[in-house]
C-alpha cells in the first residue's frame with residue numbers, strides 16, 4: 214500500500230470487467246491504481262475447464278447466493294453462484310463465448326445510450342479477442358482473450374448437427390460473426406485445454422507493474438462520500454478496517470449482485486429502503502437494485518440408447534481415471550470441455566427477425582443435487598429465452614456488508630417469457646425427433662413425454678429449472694428516472710463514481726454474458742482514459 218493510502222483510481226471487484234480496467238488503466242504509468250477483491254488469488258482447479266461443475270458450489274471461490282422463494286417457481290429458492298476470486302465469475306464460469314446479437318446493442322443505443330450501438334462496440338469486441346479460427350470482417354486475432362472452438366469428436370455431435378440441418382437449423386461456422394442463427398460448435402475462453410479467465414488474460418500481464426496494487430481477501434464495506442462526491446472506500450482485510458482515497462475516481466465492478474448492494478450500504482438508493490435499515494440517505498436513486506433480469510434455463514434430459522458415446526459411460530469410474538490421465542498428458546477429453554460443446558440459436562416463431570432462444574447441447578446427464586454424472590447414458594438440452602421481459606430486484610436485507618442481499622428474479626412473470634420457453638422446449642423435442650438422432654435417441658425423461666400442454670410445461674419449469682447464471686441490470690444505464698448510470702457509466706448525481714460490470718446492462722443480451730462484461734470493462738477504460746489523460 215502506498216504511503217498516503219491515496220490512488221488515482223480505485224477499482225472494486227476483480228471480475229470479468231474489473232481485471233480489464235486494472236490492466237488498461239495501469240498501462241498508463243502516470244496513474245496509480247488499486248484493485249480490491251473480496252476473494253482469493255486463485256484455486257487449484259480453476260484452470261481446468263470442467264471444474265466449473267465443482268466450483269459452482271464451492272464457497273471458497275463462490276459467494277453461493279440464493280434467491281428468495283420465487284412465486285412462479287413453486288416458491289423455490291434458486292441458486293445464484295458468483296465468482297469470488299481474481300477473475301470473478303470468469304474464473305468459475307462455463308467458458309462459453311457469445312457476443313450476443315447486433316440488435317442487443319442497437320437497442321441500448323436506441324434507449325438513449327450514445328456510443329453503445331453495435332457499430333460502436335464491434336471494434337471493442339475485436340480488440341478483446343484472439344480468435345483461433347482466424348480473422349475476417351467480424352473477428353480478430355492478437356487480443357488478450359484467447360477464443361477457441363470445441364474440437365472434441367463424438368458421433369453424437371455429428372448426429373445433432375445433422376438433426377439441425379433436417380429441422381431447418383443450418384450449421385453455423387461462426388455464431389459471433391454475420392449471423393447468430395444456427396447450430397454450431399461452441400466457441401470458448403479456453404487455450405490449450407486451460408481456462409482463460411480475465412485474471413489470466415488481463416491481470417497476469419499487468420501484475421508486476423509498480424503502479425498497480427492488488428489487494429485480495431478484502432471486503433469493501435462502503436464508498437466514502439463527501440457531499441455528492443465519492444472520495445474513496447472503506448474495506449476490511451483480516452478483520453482490520455482500512456480507508457483509502459481516490460484522487461480521481463472509484464470504479465465499482467462488483468457484479469450484478471454486489472454492485473447495488475455496495476451502493477445501498479453507502480447510502481445511495483431508495484430512501485425508504487435505506488432508512489428501514491438505519492442507513493443515512495446520501496443520495497436518492499430509486500433505480501438502484503431494480504431491473505434485474507436473468508436467463509431461466511430448464512434442463513431437458515434424454516437417455517441415449519447407444520453405449521460408449523456419452524460421458525455417463527466415458528467419464529465415470531475407470532473412465533474418469535482415463536479422462537484425468539488424458540487431460541494431464543494431452544489437455545483434451547472430458548475435463549477440457551466447456552459447459553456445452555454445441556450450441557443452437559433458434560427462432561421459436563417463423564416471423565422473427567433473429568433468434569429468440571438458445572439451446573446448450575450436452576453429451577451427458579448430471580445430478581444437480583449430487584453434482585455427479587448419472588449412471589445411465591444420457592444427454593441434456595438446456596433451453597433459454599434470449600431476451601426475457603420479467604423484471605426482478607436485488608436489495609440489502611441489512612446494513613451488515615457480509616449479509617447476502619435479497620434476490621428476487623420474478624421469473625416467468627411475463628407471458629412472453631412463458632410462451633417462448635414452452636416453444637423452445639417444443640423445438641428441442643422436434644430436434645431430437647429428427648431421423649439423424651434415431652441411432653441415439655432413448656427416452657425423454659425430463660420433462661417426460663406425459664408433459665405436453667403449455668400449463669404442464671410451465672409447471673415443470675417452475676418446479677425444476679435453475680438459471681444460466683447471467684443476472685444483469687441492477688445498476689441500469691440510461692437517462693430516465695430509474696437509471697443508475699449514464700452512458701459514460703457515471704452514477705447519476707454523484708461525482709467520481711463509475712460502475713462497470715454486468716449490472717449496467719439496460720437489457721439482457723442474446724447469449725452468455727461474459728463477453729459483454731469484458732467489453733463493458735474495455736469501454737469503461739476508454740471512457741476513463743479519454744476523460745482523465
Ligand SMILES: Cc1cc2nc3c(=O)[nH]c(=O)nc-3n(C[C@H](O)[C@H](O)[C@H](O)COP(=O)(O)OP(=O)(O)OC[C@H]3O[C@@H](n4cnc5c(N)ncnc54)[C@H](O)[C@@H]3O)c2cc1C
Pocket residue numbers: 225226227228229230231249250251252265269294295296297298299300301302303305306307308309310311431432433434466467468469471472475552681682683684713714715716725726727728730
Ligand atoms: C457458474 C457460472 C457459469 C457461467 N457460465 C458462463 C458461460 O459459460 N459463458 C458466459 O459468457 N458467461 C457465463 N457466466 C456469466 C459470466 O461469467 C458473468 O456474466 C460475468 O463473469 C460477470 O462479470 P462481472 O464483471 O459483472 O462480475 P464478476 O465477474 O462476478 O466480478 C465481480 C467481482 O467483484 C468481487 N466483489 C463483489 N463484491 C465485493 C466487495 N464488496 N468487495 C470486494 N470485492 C467484491 C467479486 O468477488 C468478484 O470477483 C457464468 C456465471 C457463473 C457464475
